[in-house]
Amino acid sequence: MGKLTPVNPHELKSLQQGDAVAWDAAFRWLWPTVFAVAQLKLQPFLPGEVEDVAIESLEQLVEKVREVKSVEELKPLAAGIAHNRAVSLLRERFAQKRGAGKTESLDAPVGEGQAKPEPVADDSPLDSLAAKELAARLQQSLAELKPPLGEILSDFFLHGLRYEEIAQKRKVAVGSVGVYLKRGLEAMRRIWGERD
Amino acid sequence: MNDENFFDLAMKVIARQCTDAERAELDALLARESQRNAEFAQLQAYVRVAKGALPLVDATQATAGELPTYAHGRLQTKVRQTLGRPKAADESQSAKERSAMWTWRWVLGLAAATAVVVLVALPIFRGASGPAIQLAMLDGVGVVRGSNTDAAALLKQTWKDRAVQSFTNADDLRAWETSASKETTVKVSYDPSTGEIHVLGRWSGRTLDKTFLVERDLATTLKLVRDYVAEQTRH
Numbered sequence: 001m002g003k004l005t006p007v008n009p010h011e012l013k014s015l016q017q018g019d020a021v022a023w024d025a026a027f028r029w030l031w032p033t034v035f036a037v038a039q040l041k042l043q044p045f046l047p048g049e050v051e052d053v054a055i056e057s058l059e060q061l062v063e064k065v066r067e068v069k070s071v072e073e074l075k076p077l078a079a080g081i082a083h084n085r086a087v088s089l090l091r092e093r094f095a096q097k098r099g100a101g102k103t104e105s106l107d108a109p110v111g112e113g114q115a116k117p118e119p120v121a122d123d124s125p126l127d128s129l130a131a132k133e134l135a136a137r138l139q140q141s142l143a144e145l146k147p148p149l150g151e152i153l154s155d156f157f158l159h160g161l162r163y164e165e166i167a168q169k170r171k172v173a174v175g176s177v178g179v180y181l182k183r184g185l186e187a188m189r190r191i192w193g194e195r196d
Numbered sequence: 197m198n199d200e201n202f203f204d205l206a207m208k209v210i211a212r213q214c215t216d217a218e219r220a221e222l223d224a225l226l227a228r229e230s231q232r233n234a235e236f237a238q239l240q241a242y243v244r245v246a247k248g249a250l251p252l253v254d255a256t257q258a259t260a261g262e263l264p265t266y267a268h269g270r271l272q273t274k275v276r277q278t279l280g281r282p283k284a285a286d287e288s289q290s291a292k293e294r295s296a297m298w299t300w301r302w303v304l305g306l307a308a309a310t311a312v313v314v315l316v317a318l319p320i321f322r323g324a325s326g327p328a329i330q331l332a333m334l335d336g337v338g339v340v341r342g343s344n345t346d347a348a349a350l351l352k353q354t355w356k357d358r359a360v361q362s363f364t365n366a367d368d369l370r371a372w373e374t375s376a377s378k379e380t381t382v383k384v385s386y387d388p389s390t391g392e393i394h395v396l397g398r399w400s401g402r403t404l405d406k407t408f409l410v411e412r413d414l415a416t417t418l419k420l421v422r423d424y425v426a427e428q429t430r431h
Contacts, residue, residue, distance in 0.1 A: 018279030020272055020370050027271050028263050036258035040251055055267050059274045066279075079256040124248050134252075141253045154254055157247050162213055163204070178204040185239070188246040 012071050026074065027058055033075055034058055034082040041086035049089060057082035073139060080135035087127045126192075137191050144187045152177060153184040197225060202232065206239050268366050269390045276407055327399050327429045332361040333386040334369050347386060347414055354418045355384070382425055386414075393421050399429040 014022035031054065038053040060081045061074070068074060126134065145153065148170045155161040155169065156177075167174040197205075202225070208214040209222050226233050263271075331351050348360045363369040366387065373385050373396050382397030382404055391410040398404065406424060410417045 016279070018275050020275065020374070023272065023275045024268070024367065027268075031263040032258040032261045033256055035261050036255035037252065040255045051264065055264075055270065058267075058271055062271070062274050062278050075256060079252065083252060126248060126252060137249075138253060138256050141249065142256065145253065150253065153246060154250055156207070156211060157243065158250055158254065160211065160213070178200060178207065181207060182203055185242045185246055188249060189242045192245050192249040193242075 012068065012074075016066050016068075023062075030058060030061070030075060030078045034078050037079045037082040038086045041083065041090065045090060046093060053085050053089060054082060057085050060085070073135065076135040076138035076142065077131065079138055080129075080131035080133075083126070083134060084129075084131045140191050141188070144191065145184060148172060149180055149184045149187070152180045153188070156181055202235070203239070206236055210240055210243050265365075266389070269387060272366065272370070273390045273392060327380050327382040327397060327425070329355045329358055329425070330361070330381060330383045331355060331358055331385075332363060332369060332372055332383070334366060334388060335362040335364055347388060350414055350418055351384070351386060354422050382429065384421060384425070393417055395421060395425060402428065404428050 011019075011022045011025070015026055034054040034057040035050065038050045038057065039047075042050050042053060057078060061078050064077065064081075065074075068077065129137070141150075152166055152170055152172075155166045161169065163174055163177045166172075166177050172180070205214070205218060205222050205225075208218055214222070222236075226236060333347060333351060348362070351360045352358060361372065363372065366389070369385055369387065373383055373394065380399060382395060382399065384393065384395050386393045393408040393410065395404050395406045395408070404425070408417050408421050408424075
């Protein structure tokens with residue numbers, strides 16, 4: 001899976017001291033993450049808010065940077081913040097709609113052949129996690145789902161590729177796709193499954 | 197059927213990639229070997245967990261897309277307001293140590309040498325009338341040109357017709373602010389996009405670093421900036 005630390009580890013101190021040049025680099029590096037996470041949640045319902053939520057997430061990250069202990073934590077923390085801000089915004093807007101007695105749906109228009117997005121009120125278990133907890137699990141996932149494990153999981157579960165297609169795309173034996181899937185599923189359950 | 201084959205068959209069924217024959221094969225197996233039912237249910241639960249979290253894990257690793265230009269100023273303002281600026285040049289431990297060392301030498305009787313320094317330095321300091329003020333402003337996209345012309349005129353007027361450097365992007369302005377300059381230089385920069393005037397400089401070993409928000413109007417804020425600089429650079 002992707003690189004976690006294009007920002008130089010020595011730069012964490014610079015970020016914590018408010019160095020403008022270091023922050024410029026960090027903002028550029030983190031932008032695709034916060035934007036993609038905000039988009040993941042908001043695109044079907046509030047696409048116009050994606051960019052604002054992404055910027056606000058980076059602002060919130062600035063507030064939290066002094067609690068960060070290593071550069072590796074930055075990207076997952078930014079993602080966790082963006083996710084939770086997007087979820088809060090959706091809840092707020094839905095509550096407003098309900099409060100105003102309006103009945104129109106906040107669901108995005110559904111095109112032909114597209115699956116209808118899941119209603120936002122149907123919270124995912126991830127939505128109840130605090131940004132820090134979410135960040136910790138994301139960081140662990142990125143660390144454990146090393147190539148090609150993460151990619152194979154996404155190919156199969158998110159993109160619906162078959163064993164043969166995955167084997168060809170990832171240049172692995174067809175017989176080992178199942179092994180990767182099993183290993184990846186176990187890692188995901190360990191990291192994201194219910195905790196007592 | 198061994199565990200590996202069972203897993204692969206179960207995955208195909210869960211992902212709805214199975215043929216009718218494979219579906220029937222699994223159904224027959226679950227009917228025949230009841231302990232496999234629990235395994236199958238467990239796999240379905242694992243897949244639910246994975247499908248819930250994978251999109252977020254994927255999005256975290258996104259690399260495409262560029263930070264919008266207009267967000268730079270806003271984010272850097274947040275950095276300054278939350279974390280302040282890094283202590284200028286961090287005058288570093290070594291500077292402090294050097295200073296302490298000279299103090300001790302003074303105490304230990306280098307009065308004669310110091311006297312020479314004082315004698316040489318005194319006329320220089322007497323001759324110095326104040327810091328060198330340098331002015332700059334952001335003349336970027338999205339700012340009304342007329343208003344920028346007015347702002348440049350106000351800046352010049354406040355500091356006796358000194359030249360105002362103009363930058364078209366915030367990065368260049370920041371680079372100008374932080375570029376090395378003499379010990380007695382004070383830089384005043386105005387960013388209309390964030391409505392901030394920033395003062396950065398040094399005078400008599402003191403660091404000037406303050407941001408003023410243009411709350412009412414630019415002229416009033418510039419007067420506050422001028423008073424601050426005068427106060428900080430008073431002999």
